[in-house]
Amino acid sequence: MQSFPTEQLIAEWQGLVERYPMDVASALRDIAQDFASDLATQFYDEMLADPASASFLHHDQVRSGLHRSMSGWIATLFAARTLADVQELIELQHRVGHVHARIEIPVSLVLRGARCLKERLAIQVQESFPPATWREASGLANGLVDLAIEIMCHAFSQSHDRNSRAEEAYRLFSVSQNVGAEKERQRAALLDWENQLMFALASGDSADELPSLASSEFGLWFRHKASHAFQGSPECASILKSIEDIDLGLPLMGVSGPYRTAEDSLHLLRQVREATKSIKFLLDSLFEQACDLDAGRDVLTRLLNRKFLPVVLGKEVLHCRQSGHSFAVLMIDVDHFKPINDTHGHEAGDMVLQQLAGLLLCNTRGGDYAFRLGGEEFLLILVDIDPAKALATAEKLRQLISREPFRIPQGELHLTVSIGLAVHDGHPDYKPLLQRADRALYQAKHGGRNRCEVAL
Structure with a gap:
């Protein structure tokens, strides 16, 4: 979730106050300080009388600290005079929002409390201000409360999203294999990149x-999967920084770079070797923290199931918004699958699905995702890809599957698949993307099967 810059919030806060006369703001500040305790008492009396909010509060909590905290919040909300005061107030709203998320107070309850406070404050303002100015004072009071609650709720959403990711991270991590197998696979992928770099340098390739x-393979996997699974860990941040630093240094190693001598090139090469060695060490540390949880994986194929599809799609939509890259969704359905079960039995059908899942995994990149949606329907998410490459990948998979002999107890059989392809178009909601891919799959099935259709 994108954070609002502090400078923007300060400007909004100051702009709100400046719309009203200084004497009104000053008098409102005095009233808030004088009646803060009474307003807090009225606030909690009403909240405790409501069954929904009373389940999160009790009288002992109010007496032991909440009343004092609320009184202080009301008094300081209208007391900001300087730029530093406003900044401190904004930081306070962020802290309160994070606390609300940590103790799981619903946003609806916070909004209800704000409405209650504004009603009580309006009564006090009307009693304290002359008729000519009480409406202005009430408008300023409501505006400041609303802005404070907006900042608070935004901080709540950030913390809530972070907590949700932490709860599901390890499940997302074990996408198709256990931790031990994934560890070896990614270490091998990192080594493979290192070897490719050495070969390119030995061949005299240019920087680009x-x-x-x-x-x-390793970079895509780590940026799209592992970085989400281990978000917040220092090892994860260090690996991402190392990947960035290594790639920034690559232009210096090409023949067109300023480092011409063998000694300079050797020095840069040693730096890359040390960086990749550090990545391997940090990677081992991350895997030691991981646990192999089966929740979220299809029992038969070991692919991800529908449970975590919203999480992955939401993450990729956010990644696209931040990076400017795109991703594609492939809906894959086995043609004429029912006759396989009817003719050869469900055991044969299960074996076909398992082999197909393995084929999809072996022919996609480390950062891509593979799901079994149910029955004979699968879904692939191809990350960091443009429409042309996505279609080429879909066609390659379709042809590969059509040529593959699938082993069953009775021998071998051949099958085909229909594929619907949709590329993310920047829409913030991923559901239209799935609907477009599903419609494309429908067109492929009803257009003769064994074909790819691209959603418009």
Whole structure:
């Protein structure tokens, strides 16, 4: 979730106050300080009388600290005079929002409390201000409360999203294999990139021809999967920084770079070797923290199931918004699958699905995602890809599957698949993307099967 810059919030806060006369703001500040305790008492009396909010509050909590905190919040909300005061107030709203998320107070309850406070404050303002100015004072009071609650709720959403990611991270991590197998696979992918770089340098490739770590098998896997699974860990941040630093240094290693001598090139090469060695060490540390949880994986194929599809799609939509890259969704359905079960039995059908899942995994990149949606329907998410490459990948998979002999107890059989392809178009909601891919799959099935259709 995008954070609002502090400078923007300060400007909004100051702009709100400046719309009203200084004497009104000053008098409102005095009233808030004088009646803060009474307003807090009225606030909690009403909240405790409501069954929904009373489940999160009790009288002992109010007496032991909440009343004092609320009184202080009301008094300081209208007391900001300087730029530093406003900044401190904004930081306070962020802290309160993070606390609300940590103790799981619903946003609806916070909004209800704000409405209650504004009603009580309006009564006090009307009693304290002359008729000519009480409406202005009430408008300023409501505006400041609303802005404070907006900042508070935004901080709540950030913390809530972070907590949700932490709860599901390890499940997302074990996408198709156990931790031990994934560890060896990614170490091998990192080594493979290192070997490709050495070969490119030995061949005298120019700087723009050197393979980047970020776009390698390991880089795609780490940026799209592991970085989400281990978000917040210092090891994860260090690996991402190392990937960035290595790729920034690649232009210096090409023949067109300023480092011409063998000694200079050797020095840079040693730096890359040390950086990749550090990545391997940090990677081992991350895997030691991981646990192999089966929740979220299809029992038969070991692919992800529908449970985590919203999480992955939401993450990729956010990644696209931040990076400017795109991703594609492939809906894959086995043609005429029912006759396989009817003719050869469900055991044969299960074996076909398992082999198909393995084929999809072996022919996609480390950062891509593979799901079994149910029955004979699968879904692939191809990350960091443009429409032309996505279609080429879909066609390659379709042809590969059509040529593959699938082993069953009775021998071998051949099958085909229909594929619907949709590329993310920047829409913030991923559901239209799935609907477009589903419609494309429908067109492929009803257009003769064994074909790819691209959603418009």
